[in-house]
Amino acid sequence: MKQLLILLCLICFDGKADLNLKVNQGHAKPLPIAIIEFEGKTAEEKKIARQMTQIIKNDLKSTGLFDIISKSSFVQQSVDFDMTPRFSDWRLIKANALVNGRIKMMEDNKISTGFRLWDVYSSQAMTHSAFKTDKKYWRRTAHLVADAIYKRITGEQGYFDTRIVYVSETGSQLKRKRRLAIMDQDSANHKFLTNGENTVITPRFSPTMQTITYMTYENKIPKVFTLDLETGIQKLVGQFPGLTYAPRFSPDGKSVILSQAFEGSSSLYLMNLETKRVRRLTKGRFIDTSPCYSPDGSKITFNSDRSGRKQLYIMDADGQRIKRISFGSGIYATPVWSPRGDLIAFNKMEGGKFYIGVMKADGSDERLISSGYMVEGPTWAPNGRTIMFWRQGKSFDDGRQEKAELVVIDITGRNERVLKTPKEASDPAWSPPLPLTLK
Amino acid sequence: MKDSRAYIFSAVLHLLVVVLFFVNLPFMRSMSLTPPPIVPIEIVTIDQLTQSPLKKQRQLPKAARTKKIVHTRTRKEQIPTPALKQEVKNVTKNVIEKVALKPIKAKKKPVKTEQKQESDLKPKENNQEINEEKNKKEKNDDFTSVLRAVQELRKEQPDEGQEKAFKSDHISDKLTISELDALRQQIQKCWNIPAGARNLEDMIVEIDVIMNEDSTVEEARIKNKALMLSDSFFRTVAESARRAMYAPDCTPLKLPTGKYEEWKNFTITFNPKEIL
Numbered sequence: 247m248k249q250l251l252i253l254l255c256l257i258c259f260d261g262k263a264d265l266n267l268k269v270n271q272g273h274a275k276p277l278p279i280a281i282i283e284f285e286g287k288t289a290e291e292k293k294i295a296r297q298m299t300q301i302i303k304n305d306l307k308s309t310g311l312f313d314i315i316s317k318s319s320f321v322q323q324s325v326d327f328d329m330t331p332r333f334s335d336w337r338l339i340k341a342n343a344l345v346n347g348r349i350k351m352m353e354d355n356k357i358s359t360g361f362r363l364w365d366v367y368s369s370q371a372m373t374h375s376a377f378k379t380d381k382k383y384w385r386r387t388a389h390l391v392a393d394a395i396y397k398r399i400t401g402e403q404g405y406f407d408t409r410i411v412y413v414s415e416t417g418s419q420l421k422r423k424r425r426l427a428i429m430d431q432d433s434a435n436h437k438f439l440t441n442g443e444n445t446v447i448t449p450r451f452s453p454t455m456q457t458i459t460y461m462t463y464e465n466k467i468p469k470v471f472t473l474d475l476e477t478g479i480q481k482l483v484g485q486f487p488g489l490t491y492a493p494r495f496s497p498d499g500k501s502v503i504l505s506q507a508f509e510g511s512s513s514l515y516l517m518n519l520e521t522k523r524v525r526r527l528t529k530g531r532f533i534d535t536s537p538c539y540s541p542d543g544s545k546i547t548f549n550s551d552r553s554g555r556k557q558l559y560i561m562d563a564d565g566q567r568i569k570r571i572s573f574g575s576g577i578y579a580t581p582v583w584s585p586r587g588d589l590i591a592f593n594k595m596e597g598g599k600f601y602i603g604v605m606k607a608d609g610s611d612e613r614l615i616s617s618g619y620m621v622e623g624p625t626w627a628p629n630g631r632t633i634m635f636w637r638q639g640k641s642f643d644d645g646r647q648e649k650a651e652l653v654v655i656d657i658t659g660r661n662e663r664v665l666k667t668p669k670e671a672s673d674p675a676w677s678p679p680l681p682l683t684l685k
Numbered sequence: 686m687k688d689s690r691a692y693i694f695s696a697v698l699h700l701l702v703v704v705l706f707f708v709n710l711p712f713m714r715s716m717s718l719t720p721p722p723i724v725p726i727e728i729v730t731i732d733q734l735t736q737s738p739l740k741k742q743r744q745l746p747k748a749a750r751t752k753k754i755v756h757t758r759t760r761k762e763q764i765p766t767p768a769l770k771q772e773v774k775n776v777t778k779n780v781i782e783k784v785a786l787k788p789i790k791a792k793k794k795p796v797k798t799e800q801k802q803e804s805d806l807k808p809k810e811n812n813q814e815i816n817e818e819k820n821k822k823e824k825n826d827d828f829t830s831v832l833r834a835v836q837e838l839r840k841e842q843p844d845e846g847q848e849k850a851f852k853s854d855h856i857s858d859k860l861t862i863s864e865l866d867a868l869r870q871q872i873q874k875c876w877n878i879p880a881g882a883r884n885l886e887d888m889i890v891e892i893d894v895i896m897n898e899d900s901t902v903e904e905a906r907i908k909n910k911a912l913m914l915s916d917s918f919f920r921t922v923a924e925s926a927r928r929a930m931y932a933p934d935c936t937p938l939k940l941p942t943g944k945y946e947e948w949k950n951f952t953i954t955f956n957p958k959e960i961l
Contacts (some may be wrong), residue, residue: 275877341936
């Protein structure tokens with residue numbers, strides 16, 4: 247009976263297989279996107295609409311993932327916000343996506359901003375949204391619209407509504423003035439946070455709130471401070487017997503992990519910012535420094551000379567199970583865990599040259615994405631797609647040195663660009679996305 | 686005397702030379718430079734090689750095609766010649782037995798016959814033997830029923846000739862390797878992969894494509910809808926693949942017009958793993 251069933255199955259089986267084509271090649275070019283100037287009826291609405299459209303274009307273009315189609319190529323010059331676009335017209339100019347929007351002035355000096363994102367090729371609406379804000383926040387609203395477009399198309403969280411804190415540098419190498427400064431990710435709204443009286447280094451953002459931790463040389467003694475950007479309140483992080491440096495927040499923002507040098511060695515310490523309790527994480531006569539948590543808080547990456555040369559390590563959050571992850575030639579430093587957890591950015595020195603690289607958290611797939619005479623201090627955009635670092639050129643015998651600047655690069659190594667700053671800049675730190683309630 | 690001998694000798698030698706000149710001794714012949722025979726090499730495209738017989742038939746003039754079909758039918762009608770019929774039957778039987786009935790045919794039937802013969806020759810010793818024989822007989826009856834069922838099914842199936850005809854018909858409509866390659870290359874040029882996306886290597890997108898007869902895409906449907914809703918990174922890759930199907934450079938798709946039945950619906954799998 248069983249044999250008969252098998253036979254029947256074999257006989258009844260239709261051997262005809264449908265055509266199945268496999269495509270495993272493609273190209274990675276910026277996505278052509280058309281952004282129509284947002285609608286506005288009054289002169290003021292039109293002015294804001296024009297400025298917002300420009301910011302949205304700049305944000306998307308800066309990623310290197312979008313190719314903004316010039317207005318002069320548009321066949322359909324405007325699309326009514328309440329109507330469906332003529333997709334055939336947009337297909338003609340090879341626009342993959344289309345954005346249109348509308349600005350409306352409301353009562354109490356508020357504006358309403360609505361936008362729609364269309365998939366031109368499949369003639370479908372991809373997303374739409376509306377924001378109601380105070381008129382003075384039109385710039386942030388534009389960043390939020392750009393974030394929404396970016397998120398819908400790439401699947402990643404946008405990072406346009408974020409800020410950068412960095413060290414602004416002025417003066418000669420001998421009389422260098424280092425001040426803490428902050429600006430939007432597109433260099434707008436720049437302001438200084440310290441007056442330059444005391445040298446400031448290694449600012450780092452709290453992952454959960456708009457607070458930064460940094461190190462300053464107060465009376466030539468290095469100390470770690472926190473600064474609340476909303477209130478401006480500055481707090482000293484504990485009193486340690488030795489020199490403390492390289493502070494960084496834990497993912498919950500409640501603790502700071504740092505390195506403390508004492509009697510010729512450096513160990514990692516964790517300090518609870520509420521209880522001020524300090525816990526030592528590493529021991530031994532090694533130099534352990536640059537600690538950084540994984541986004542889930544379960545692991546810590548750091549660099550150490552415990553193998554004889556500076557290499558990267560990871561360990562459990564309680565300091566147990568230390569494991570070396572870098573095995574390449576040269577010296578590795580400042581590991582920074584990506585906010586999405588998949589990669590670790592690092593600094594590498596080899597053959598008299600500095601590199602910025604990324605590797606998987608287990609140390610595999612090491613890739614060097616930028617190099618220079620001196621490139622340092624990688625920091626991740628909140629979506630883990632883009633890295634910022636600072637670069638400085640050669641120094642000359644007469645004391646001059648090439649300008650220090652902030653550089654942004656995609657993790658693929660593409661789209662390297664310099665971020666505009668009023669003065670020379672170093673040691674950047676990227677903020678998490680700003681809360682919508684932030685003023 | 687000596688002189689005359691010398692003259693004779695000289696004359697003989699001269700004569701020999703003249704004879705040799707006319708005879709053409711092999712070593713004196715000039716080597717003929719006949720080139721080796723030219724082997725013609727015909728350069729053909731792979732689609733010509735992969736074209737099935739039916740396609741070639743289709744390329745024939747209509748009259749010729751009709752003639753061939755008529756001829757096939759005539760052959761079928763001619764089959765009932767007794768000797769030929771018997772031969773065909775045997776051949777057919779053997780082929781089918783080899784393929785489908787191999788485990789049953791070879792062992793059971795002859796054994797049954799031998800047993801029967803033995804039983805005819807030897808007297809039955811006891812009831813147990815009879816029962817055993819009965820059981821065997823029942824088992825054999827099961828196999829016979831299986832065989833009968835299969836033979837009935839076989840009757841319902843087209844005969845070998847028909848099967849072959851169907852197969853060749855089926856193969857003929859298939860897209861050739863070069864046609865598939867051309868299509869693949871065209872779509873590859875239209876696929877803008879979202880570089881740097883998370884876990885890109887694990888994103889395999891399957892799209893069901895419904896085509897219009899003019900080789901334009903009527904509809905490209907992403908198969909894994911659930912993943913589209915739950916994984917924004919998958920959605921990004923899937924949408925990039927779908928966009929490729931509608932891209933102006935892929936409209937129309939490079940598909941052979943005569944094989945619409947073969948490509949009117951197809952599935953395309955986009956796999957960025959090998960790109961990384």
